[in-house]
Amino acid sequence: MDNNLIKNLEEQAKIVRRRILEMLAQAGSGHTGGSLSGVEFATALYWHEMRHDPKNPAWPERDRFILSKGHAAPLLYAVLAERGYFPVEELQGLRKLGSMLQGHPDMKKTPGVEISTGSLGQGLAVANGVALAGRLNQQDYRVYVMLGDGEVQEGMVWEAAMASAHYKLDRVTAFLDHNGLQIDGPVAEVMNPEPLADKWRAFGWHVISIDGHDLRQILSALEEAKKTKGKPTIIIGKTVKGKGVSFMENQVGWHGVAPTRDELQRALAEL
Amino acid sequence: MKKIATRDVYGRTLVELGRENQDIVVLDADLAKSTKTIEFGKEFPHRFFDMGIAEQNLMGTAAGLAVAGKIPFVSTFAIFATGRAFEQVRNTVVYPGLSVKIAATHAGITVGEDGGSHQSIEDIALMRVLPGMRVVVPADAEETAQAIRTAAASPGPFYIRLGRAGVPQIYDSSYRFELGKASVLRQGEDAAVLACGVLVAPALQAAEILFNQGVRVTVINISTIKPLDVKAVVEAARQTRAMVTAEEHSVIGGLGSAVAEVLGEHYPVPLERLGVADTFGESGSPEELLEKYGLTVAGIIAKVERVIARKKTMFFKQS
Numbered sequence A: 001m002d003n004n005l006i007k008n009l010e011e012q013a014k015i016v017r018r019r020i021l022e023m024l025a026q027a028g029s030g031h032t033g034g035s036l037s038g039v040e041f042a043t044a045l046y047w048h049e050m051r052h053d054p055k056n057p058a059w060p061e062r063d064r065f066i067l068s069k070g071h072a073a074p075l076l077y078a079v080l081a082e083r084g085y086f087p088v089e090e091l092q093g094l095r096k097l098g099s100m101l102q103g104h105p106d107m108k109k110t111p112g113v114e115i116s117t118g119s120l121g122q123g124l125a126v127a128n129g130v131a132l133a134g135r136l137n138q139q140d141y142r143v144y145v146m147l148g149d150g151e152v153q154e155g156m157v158w159e160a161a162m163a164s165a166h167y168k169l170d171r172v173t174a175f176l177d178h179n180g181l182q183i184d185g186p187v188a189e190v191m192n193p194e195p196l197a198d199k200w201r202a203f204g205w206h207v208i209s210i211d212g213h214d215l216r217q218i219l220s221a222l223e224e225a226k227k228t229k230g231k232p233t234i235i236i237g238k239t240v241k242g243k244g245v246s247f248m249e250n251q252v253g254w255h256g257v258a259p260t261r262d263e264l265q266r267a268l269a270e271l
Numbered sequence B: 001m002k003k004i005a006t007r008d009v010y011g012r013t014l015v016e017l018g019r020e021n022q023d024i025v026v027l028d029a030d031l032a033k034s035t036k037t038i039e040f041g042k043e044f045p046h047r048f049f050d051m052g053i054a055e056q057n058l059m060g061t062a063a064g065l066a067v068a069g070k071i072p073f074v075s076t077f078a079i080f081a082t083g084r085a086f087e088q089v090r091n092t093v094v095y096p097g098l099s100v101k102i103a104a105t106h107a108g109i110t111v112g113e114d115g116g117s118h119q120s121i122e123d124i125a126l127m128r129v130l131p132g133m134r135v136v137v138p139a140d141a142e143e144t145a146q147a148i149r150t151a152a153a154s155p156g157p158f159y160i161r162l163g164r165a166g167v168p169q170i171y172d173s174s175y176r177f178e179l180g181k182a183s184v185l186r187q188g189e190d191a192a193v194l195a196c197g198v199l200v201a202p203a204l205q206a207a208e209i210l211f212n213q214g215v216r217v218t219v220i221n222i223s224t225i226k227p228l229d230v231k232a233v234v235e236a237a238r239q240t241r242a243m244v245t246a247e248e249h250s251v252i253g254g255l256g257s258a259v260a261e262v263l264g265e266h267y268p269v270p271l272e273r274l275g276v277a278d279t280f281g282e283s284g285s286p287e288e289l290l291e292k293y294g295l296t297v298a299g300i301i302a303k304v305e306r307v308i309a310r311k312k313t314m315f316f317k318q319s
Helices: A004-029 A039-049 A070-083 A088-094 A123-136 A153-166 A187-189 A196-202 A216-228 A261-270 B005-022 B038-043 B055-067 B078-085 B088-094 B109-114 B122-127 B141-153 B197-212 B230-240 B257-267 B284-294 B297-318
Strands: A064-067 A141-149 A170-178 A206-211 A232-240 B024-028 B049-051 B071-075 B101-104 B133-135 B157-159 B181-187 B193-196 B217-221 B222-227 B243-249 B271-274
Touching: A004 A039, A004 A070, A004 A088, A004 A216, A004 A261, A039 A064, A039 A070, A039 A216, A039 A232, A039 B271, A064 A070, A064 A123, A070 A088, A070 B193, A088 A206, A123 A141, A123 A153, A123 A170, A123 B024, A123 B055, A123 B088, A123 B193, A141 A187, A141 B141, A153 B055, A170 A196, A170 A216, A196 A206, A216 A232, B005 B024, B005 B141, B038 B049, B038 B217, B055 B071, B055 B078, B055 B088, B071 B141, B078 B088, B078 B101, B078 B122, B078 B157, B109 B284, B122 B133, B122 B222, B122 B243, B122 B257, B133 B141, B133 B193, B141 B157, B181 B197, B193 B197, B193 B230, B193 B257, B193 B297, B197 B217, B197 B243, B197 B297, B217 B230, B222 B257, B230 B243, B230 B257, B243 B257, B243 B297, B257 B271, B271 B297
Parallel strands: A064 A141, A141 A170, A170 A232, A206 A232, B024 B049, B024 B071, B071 B101, B101 B157, B133 B157, B193 B217, B193 B243, B243 B271
Antiparallel strands: B133 B222, B181 B217
């Protein structure tokens, strides 16, 4: 794999993290931990893997990304702004009255948001629908969807997982942001979803388990997903909630809290 | 008179639409034989998706198809479409304003023998409360066919309430259904009956009986519950000063409530609401259940007599 590519993506990931922290501090509320854990995957998609055009968000042939764990909206907004879907200055409006950046993604307000999410468990079903439409139209676009590991406690995720496999949607690739924490505590203690890999396999999916912060592993998993025919692929990425900021990492308290000005300065200094 | 179930017309209309428009797709949740979407499925198997017994996923998948430019018609029983999947409809279909057409069958107590668990008497209320949702309750075969076509041709979400049991013909092919427009079927000055769905035909029968007794009753088919034809409701109130609503739905939240909201704000007159009186249904034949819950010609007549009596009392008190 190209070392420069990896280096560039790592640099981009840093910028995305910076944007997430800045906009959350500015907003004064929002979901920090789970936005930071998905940074590498989203960066790999938007700066390398996906076929898309920020100047033409409705391009019919584009690959789609659906943030099913919609509370990680700051991650999506940071990526979209950095890619040029809308001006970076808009990030300062996060969660504020009249802003295009709602607390959870709103496709009617924000360019580049494929579907409104936030109520957990619903993105994979939408991804399936988008993929079925692509198949009917004989389009070859791919659909990527990011799920949380707490989110998979929702029954609807498994209804959708069954359907992706039933309809052999090999253009659907899910990324499970397995950071191990949810609001009430460790996922394994609140309601243990394990064994996750076995469950997805049993539902008819091709499963790839990786370090969700390792860009080389992410890129090769995405390659493997593209080569996998006849079934959907899920990349289970072991991640760290709050990744990149020492005092946020693996702290359940950073699920739904924004950094103060002082915390922001300390966090940025670490990146 | 020959009765036709609105779901049968739905099934046939879908096939016609499928032939006319490649973007029409249909999703069901293991009830295709009952909802009649099976007809579409037979002719267009690649555009028909049975999602199994998973209504939440049914709605989410339809949203995905819509967001990618398709026009999905989604069917299951009304109780599951609006109850089981309410939050999916709310957040993933109507909140983003997607063009998903929910055509739910087996609404109301005329589901019959399956009993209270399957008799949706809350669906109009649940769908009516959603911003931007269009709620249509066709009264007969002709109106169903036209309402389905209107939904297919109009962007945005729709809820179309269809029934299991046959209903008599109200309209011929000269009728033109218009979204948001009430249809005045009969004019009278003593009271107005505003009905929807299976109660439109009994309302007309009631008006005929009352006519023979010297009572003149306006009958209006309010097939679009949302957006409600406020002008028609106010006009009927102005002309009759005595209003009755009739619906195969809970008296809470449906047509009766919608009309009460309009009257309260625009033209307060006595109102009597006929519907299922804040109770669940039960097993029985559709006819037996309509009789037991009072959704009959006699039930409508009793409400009309009562509202006219109230109007007179109010008149004397005022003078």
